[in-house]
Amino acid sequence: MSGYVDVSRVLAARRGPPAALLGMAILIASEASLFAAMIGTYLYLRFETPVWPPRGVPEPEWLVPTILVAVLALTSIPVQLAWRSVRAGRVARARLLLLGALVVQAGYFLWAVHDFADQIRRTPITENAYTSIYYTLLGADHAHVFVGLLFSVWLLLKLMRGLTLYRANVTQAITWYWHFVNLLTIVVLATILSARG
Amino acid sequence: MAVVAPPSREAAARVIRLEQVWKSRPGLLGWLTTTDHKRIGLLYFWTTLVSFAAGGAEALIMRTQLERPNNDVVSPSTYDQLFSMHGITMIFFFIIPMTTGAFGNYLLPLMIGARDMAFPRMNALSFWIFLASGIFIYTSLFMGSAPDAGWFNYVPLANATYNPGPAIDFYCLGIVFNGIASTLTAGQFIVTILTCRAPGMSLNRMPLFCYAFLAASFGLLFALPVLSADTIFLFLDRNVGTHFFDVAHGGSALLWQHLFWFFGHPEVYILIVPAFGIATEIIPAFTQRRMTAFPLVAIAELLVVFIGFGVWAHHMFATGIPTVTMIFFAAASAMVVIPSTIQVFAWCWTMVMGGGRFRTPLLFIAGFVFMFVTGGLTGIMFVAIPFDQQVTDTYFIVAHFHYIIFGAAVFPIFGGMYYWFPKVTGKLYFERPGQISFWVLFVGTNLLFFPMHVVGLLGMPRRVYTYSDGLGWAAYNLAETIGGFITAAGIVLLLGNLFVSYFRGAAAGPDPWHGPTLEWSTSSPPPEYNFAVVPKVSSAYANWDHADREEDRRRLESGVLVLDEGHLQPAVTPVDGDLSEVVEMPHGSPWPIVLALALSLVFAMLVLEKYGAAAIGGILCIAALAGWHWHEPEEATG
Numbered sequence: 001m002s003g004y005v006d007v008s009r010v011l012a013a014r015r016g017p018p019a020a021l022l023g024m025a026i027l028i029a030s031e032a033s034l035f036a037a038m039i040g041t042y043l044y045l046r047f048e049t050p051v052w053p054p055r056g057v058p059e060p061e062w063l064v065p066t067i068l069v070a071v072l073a074l075t076s077i078p079v080q081l082a083w084r085s086v087r088a089g090r091v092a093r094a095r096l097l098l099l100g101a102l103v104v105q106a107g108y109f110l111w112a113v114h115d116f117a118d119q120i121r122r123t124p125i126t127e128n129a130y131t132s133i134y135y136t137l138l139g140a141d142h143a144h145v146f147v148g149l150l151f152s153v154w155l156l157l158k159l160m161r162g163l164t165l166y167r168a169n170v171t172q173a174i175t176w177y178w179h180f181v182n183l184l185t186i187v188v189l190a191t192i193l194s195a196r197g
Numbered sequence: 198m199a200v201v202a203p204p205s206r207e208a209a210a211r212v213i214r215l216e217q218v219w220k221s222r223p224g225l226l227g228w229l230t231t232t233d234h235k236r237i238g239l240l241y242f243w244t245t246l247v248s249f250a251a252g253g254a255e256a257l258i259m260r261t262q263l264e265r266p267n268n269d270v271v272s273p274s275t276y277d278q279l280f281s282m283h284g285i286t287m288i289f290f291f292i293i294p295m296t297t298g299a300f301g302n303y304l305l306p307l308m309i310g311a312r313d314m315a316f317p318r319m320n321a322l323s324f325w326i327f328l329a330s331g332i333f334i335y336t337s338l339f340m341g342s343a344p345d346a347g348w349f350n351y352v353p354l355a356n357a358t359y360n361p362g363p364a365i366d367f368y369c370l371g372i373v374f375n376g377i378a379s380t381l382t383a384g385q386f387i388v389t390i391l392t393c394r395a396p397g398m399s400l401n402r403m404p405l406f407c408y409a410f411l412a413a414s415f416g417l418l419f420a421l422p423v424l425s426a427d428t429i430f431l432f433l434d435r436n437v438g439t440h441f442f443d444v445a446h447g448g449s450a451l452l453w454q455h456l457f458w459f460f461g462h463p464e465v466y467i468l469i470v471p472a473f474g475i476a477t478e479i480i481p482a483f484t485q486r487r488m489t490a491f492p493l494v495a496i497a498e499l500l501v502v503f504i505g506f507g508v509w510a511h512h513m514f515a516t517g518i519p520t521v522t523m524i525f526f527a528a529a530s531a532m533v534v535i536p537s538t539i540q541v542f543a544w545c546w547t548m549v550m551g552g553g554r555f556r557t558p559l560l561f562i563a564g565f566v567f568m569f570v571t572g573g574l575t576g577i578m579f580v581a582i583p584f585d586q587q588v589t590d591t592y593f594i595v596a597h598f599h600y601i602i603f604g605a606a607v608f609p610i611f612g613g614m615y616y617w618f619p620k621v622t623g624k625l626y627f628e629r630p631g632q633i634s635f636w637v638l639f640v641g642t643n644l645l646f647f648p649m650h651v652v653g654l655l656g657m658p659r660r661v662y663t664y665s666d667g668l669g670w671a672a673y674n675l676a677e678t679i680g681g682f683i684t685a686a687g688i689v690l691l692l693g694n695l696f697v698s699y700f701r702g703a704a705a706g707p708d709p710w711h712g713p714t715l716e717w718s719t720s721s722p723p724p725e726y727n728f729a730v731v732p733k734v735s736s737a738y739a740n741w742d743h744a745d746r747e748e749d750r751r752r753l754e755s756g757v758l759v760l761d762e763g764h765l766q767p768a769v770t771p772v773d774g775d776l777s778e779v780v781e782m783p784h785g786s787p788w789p790i791v792l793a794l795a796l797s798l799v800f801a802m803l804v805l806e807k808y809g810a811a812a813i814g815g816i817l818c819i820a821a822l823a824g825w826h827w828h829e830p831e832e833a834t835g
Contacts, residue, residue, distance in 0.1 A: 016770035016777035019315040019392050026384035026418065034422035037456060041426070041441070044455065049447050125439055129447035132439035136430070150819070154826070166829045 007163050008089040024173035028180045031144065035184060038140060039191050042133045046195070053130045053195050057123055060134075060192050065115075069189045072108040072145075073182045075101040083175040091163040094171065095156060101178070102152045109149060112142045134192065141188040148174075148181050208753045212729050214761040219312075219725040222785055230785045232317035233725060237324050238303030239621070244328055245295040246692075251335070252286035253685060255279045260645075260681040263674050266666040276662035277345035278364075282338060284348025285368070288468065289375050290331050292606050296471035297382050297417075298327065300613055301410050303621065305386060307716035307723060308404050310395025310732040310739070312766045315388040318786045318825065323381035325793030330378060333800055334371035337364060344368035347660065349461060350431075352442040352453045357435040366804050369432040374800050376421045383417035386410050391771040395715070396758075398734040399774040404714045405488060405737070408495040409474025416467040416502040424460035427453060436806065451516060458509035466505040468602060469569075470498055472609035473540060476562045479609075479616050480544055482710045483559040484551020487738055490543045497536035497543075504533050514582050515589045527580045534577060541570060557631035561612030564639045568604020572597055575650065590660075593653025599646045611638065611691060618695055619709045623721040624702030630694045638687030644680030648673035713738040718746055731758040731767055734774075781830045788825035795821050 046052045053059060078101040085094035116138060125135040151174045158167050221227045221236070231237060259279050262270040271279065306314055314320045337343045342364040346355040355365045390411050394403065430441040431453065440446035442453050477488055488494055510518060510526040544566055553559050575597040579585040588594060618626050652673045657664060664670055708717040717740045719728055730752040733745040740746070752758050760766070764782040769775060799814035 010778070014778050015775055016392065016768065018778075019388050019768065019780070022388040022391060022771075023316060023319075023384065026387060030380050030384070030418055030422050033419045034426055037423040037426035037459075041430070041452060041456070044452055045441075045447065045449060048449050054447055125437065127446075129440045129443070129449075132430075132433070132441050132448070136433065136439070154823070158829075164829060 007165050007168050008087060010165055011087055011168060018169045018172070020169040020173045021176065024176050028176065031180070032184075035137075035140070035188070038133070038137050039187070042137060042191055045129050045133055049130070053134075054128050057127060057130055059196050062193055062196060065189055066193075068108055068111055069185050071104060072185055075104050076179050076182050079175050079178045083171050086163065086168050086171045089163065091159055095159050098152060098156055098159070102149065102156065105145065105152065105178075106149055109142065109145050112145065116142060130195075137188055138192065141185055144181050144184060148178055151177060205754055207756070211753065211756060211759045211761050215726045215729060215759070216724065218761060218763060219784070221725060227785075229790055230321075230787050232313070232321050232783055232785055232789075234302050234306050234314050234317065234320060235621075235723065235725075237320050238299050238301075240324050241294050241298030241302060241327070244324075244331065245291050245299060248286050248290035248331060249295070252283050252291055253688070255283040255286065257681055257685060259283065260678040262662060263664075264678040265675065266664050266668075266671050268663055271662065273662045274345065277660075278338070278343040280660055281344045281347050281350075281368075285334065285344065285371075287602070288348065288464065289372070289379075290327075290334075292468045292602070292610070293379055293417075294327055295610055296468070296475075296606070297379070297386065297410065297413065298324065300471065300475065300610070300617075301382070301386060304617065304716055305389060305407060305410055306393065307620075307719070307727055308406055308714045309390065309393060309398060310715050310728060310734060311389065311393040312727045312764075313393075313782050314385055315393050316385055318783050318789050319381055320385055321786070321789035322792055323378045323385065325790045326381070326796060327375065327378035329793050329797040330371055330374035330800075333374055333797065333804075334367055337367035337371075342367075344371075349454075349457055351457075352431065352434075352450050355431065355453075356442060363804060366432065366435060369428040369435070370800050370804050372428045373425050374796075376425050377796070379417050380421050383414035383421075386414040387418070390414075392768045392777075393766065394769050394774050395732050395734045396767055396769050396776040397774055398739075398769075400772055401492070402734055402737050402739075402774070405477035405491065405494055405498065406474040406714070408498045409470045409477065412499045412502040413467045413470045413474075415499075416463045416470070416505065419506070420460040420463040420467065423456055427456035427460070430456075451513070451518070454513050454516065455509070458512040459506070461512065462509045463502060463505040465598075465601065466502045468606045470502060472565065472606045473498055475609040475613040475616075476544055476565060478712075478714065479558045479562050479612055480547050480551075480553070481713045481738065482616070483556060484547055484553040485711065486547055486551035487713070488543060489546045489550070490539065491737065493539050494543045497539040500536040501533060501540075504529065504536065508533065511579060511585070514579075514585045523582050527582055531577065531580045534573070537569075537573060541566060541573075556628060557626070557635055558612040558616035560632060560635040561608050561615070564635065565605055565608035565612065568600050568608060568642070572600030572604055576601065588653055590658055591653040592649040592657045592659055595659050596646050596649035596653055599642075599649070603642055603646065608638075611635075614691070614695065616710070617716075618698065619705030620716055620721050620723070622699050622702070623705055624698050625705045625709060626698040626702060627694055630690065634687050634690040634694060637690060638684060641680050641683030641685075641687050645677050645684050646680070648676050648680075708740070711741075713741055715739045718749070729753050729759065731760065783830065786825070788821060792818060792821040792825065 078097040082094040082097035082101070085091070085097060116135075120135060123131055125131050155167070155170055155174050158170065221233060222230060228236065228240070258271060259276065262268050262276060302314070302320065306312065340363070342362050344350065344364050344367060346360060346365060346368070350365065350368055353359055355368075390403070390407055430439070433439040434441050434443065440448040442448045442450050444450060477494060481488055508526055508530045510522060511530045514523055544562070548563070555563070575593070615626055615631055618624070652670045655669060657668070657670050705721050707720050710717070715732055716723070718732065730749050732739065733748045733752070735745055736742055758767070760779060764784045765779050766782050768777045768780050770777050795814055795817035798817065799811050802808070802811035802814055
């Protein structure tokens with residue numbers, strides 16, 4: 001695993017953010033804008049509707065989703081620590097941290113998909129405007145977690161073969177992506193739970 | 198195609214090394230796999246000219262139909278498709294890709310002293326996606342079911358009940374598809390501007406052209422996802438059975454309009470701000486004078502887009518939204534006048550003080566200022582809510598936005614075509630036919646669009662395929678149609694001039710206008726590596742800083758910042774433009790076009806409602822991305 005020292009030295013000498021990180025910031029900005037439109041739609045429909053959620057549609061569950069979203073959000077910590085390890089040239093530690101986070105994130109995703117399928121079986125998306133935006137918002141959030149999983153798997157495969165400047169840049173960018181997705185999941189959950197009494 | 202003849206053998210050897218390193222693959226394969234921003238800019242240019250011709254043909258058919266009362270050149274349903282496709286084409290497939298795709302791609306790296314964009318492969322990807330989305334949406338026309346609910350596609354007219362068939366699905370998917378390309382371009386420009394400037398070019402030394410493109414890119418970045426959400430909702434309503442816009446099930450038809458115009462109004466500024474940027478290049482070149490109030494103009498370019506996000510509901514004054522909302526949006530709309538006027542005064546003052554040489558490019562800019570002010574004056578009238586409610590959906594609106602979009606966005610594009618023609622081709626265009634083409638276009642467009650104000654005030658509604666005799670509209674409509682054909686003749690003259698000049702024009706040399714910015718400091722056409730050395734920059738009008746250009750020659754002699762060991766480019770800090778690191782750039786790749794093809798499969802299968810096949814397309818996209826990132830750039834660590 002030659003090149004640790006070199007990469008961390010290059011990272012330390014760099015004075016501005018790499019293009020990869022700014023590219024990720026752009027992706028995050030556009031995705032945030034997409035979700036702002038969806039959450040705006042949720043609120044718009046909500047304030048146009050006298051009873052929310054409309055009669056016949058169950059209120060969203062809160063306990064299990066809140067706990068699991070909190071667990072997902074906590075994966076920001078190992079992901080951030082993985083980036084710190086990469087910066088220090090400690091690639092083995094970074095891999096371990098990312099793998100640990102990935103296991104939790106994948107677990108969350110599996111629950112999310114199962115729960116989504118379960119809910120939509122009981123109350124279909126075609127019920128009314130509430131269910132339309134509810135499932136679209138939730139599904140879009142889950143899709144973003146899935147993209148994060150793909151990113152992390154790819155990064156881990158790359159880091160298996162040691163550390164390069166390119167991989168360090170990718171680690172930093174994916175760290176930002178996970179922070180964004182975790183924050184997004186909290187915001188989406190808060191929006192959805194706002195329908196409760 | 199070397200730059201200024203290098204005096205010493207070492208310097209010449211460096212230039213030869215650069216030429217070898219940056220050499221493109223020859224032939225068609227070279228174009229299909231190119232990542233050179235200049236080639237991508239040219240690909241955009243040719244493609245958007247084709248869509249301009251298509252949008253123009255649609256307009257001429259409409260004008261022929263409206264030339265006399267009770268005409269029957271086209272059927273009402275064809276007419277609906279024509280005006281819808283005209284709007285979609287001109288906005289999404291001509292102006293945005295022409296300004297950002299063609300002008301931005303070709304010129305932006307040259308102006309900031311870079312060798313390429315920040316993400317060259319992503320740049321190629323955005324072009325191929327753009328091309329595929331254009332083919333996608335025009336397929337609907339050849340299938341005889343083009344989108345026909347207007348470019349703003351209001352529900353319930355556009356829902357599955359009132360518009361069955363694939364037309365609106367093509368619209369929804371085509372807009373999202375095209376939006377991906379535009380978002381990639383916007384992100385590309387922002388990152389390129391922030392990290393790829395020549396060291397020393399702090400933000401306050403960046404040309405105004407770049408500020409304009411930065412503003413438009415931020416506009417696209419935040420506005421397009423909202424349109425994507427809107428069209429995805431409609432697609433779901435039509436194909437899955439959701440109820441976003443279905444009032445009977447708790448949805449809202451106005452929601453479509455809110456989301457659409459949240460995108461749609463910033464869109465107007467996204468169209469015209471790059472044109473402002475073109476004006477701020479041409480005016481200094483032909484007055485040999487720096488732009489008056491440089492910082493104010495830079496701020497105004499950004500501000501106009503920013504305010505543009507807070508005015509969308511002025512498109513909805515006739516929909517019954519609450520009065521207090523209307524007053525808020527009217528006041529916000531009035532605010533746009535401030536940054537716009539700052540710019541108009543700065544352009545005019547610089548022209549007046551500089552005593553401009555009114556060659557063709559500057560003539561187009563003068564014409565642009567006239568038409569922008571005219572369109573702006575009618576625009577500000579809509580702030581008066583009762584007036585807006587009176588003229589909404591009449592030809593007065595059509596007149597207003599064509600003065601803005603044709604006058605203020607397309608005229609500078611024409612001016613820019615003439616201005617940078619010598620840079621791109623190395624040839625001079627013919628001046629006299631150029632000036633004639635301006636006057637033909639100026640007369641033609643005013644004859645085409647000015648009478649629309651009058652017929653609008655007389656009550657002629659837009660989007661109606663014909664009108665009865667005896668309403669007093671016939672003479673105006675005939676004049677407009679004549680104006681339309683004069684405009685078309687002007688465009689043919691303009692393009693014909695450039696075409697003939699390409700073969701017969703005199704050699705231009707690197708800097709025929711004594712231009713203000715860095716693109717004029719390199720040869721015409723620029724070499725693949727753009728600059729033999731990373732240029733020294735100490736002002737926004739870098740090409741007029743002769744001492745710096747001398748310093749470039751000394752750098753080439755001594756080998757400082759030549760960076761000829763690979764596809765190297767310096768990266769700088771975003772604000773101060775200090776050298777941060779030297780990075781290896783990708784160069785030529787088959788993956789962008791492969792990924793664009795896989796993505797096309799996804800959209801084609803979606804419109805055919807074959808969702809399983811679309812999912813396979815999605816997996817192919819992921820596989821293409823894996824192939825793309827398989828090989829990492831070579832790094833000089835240690």
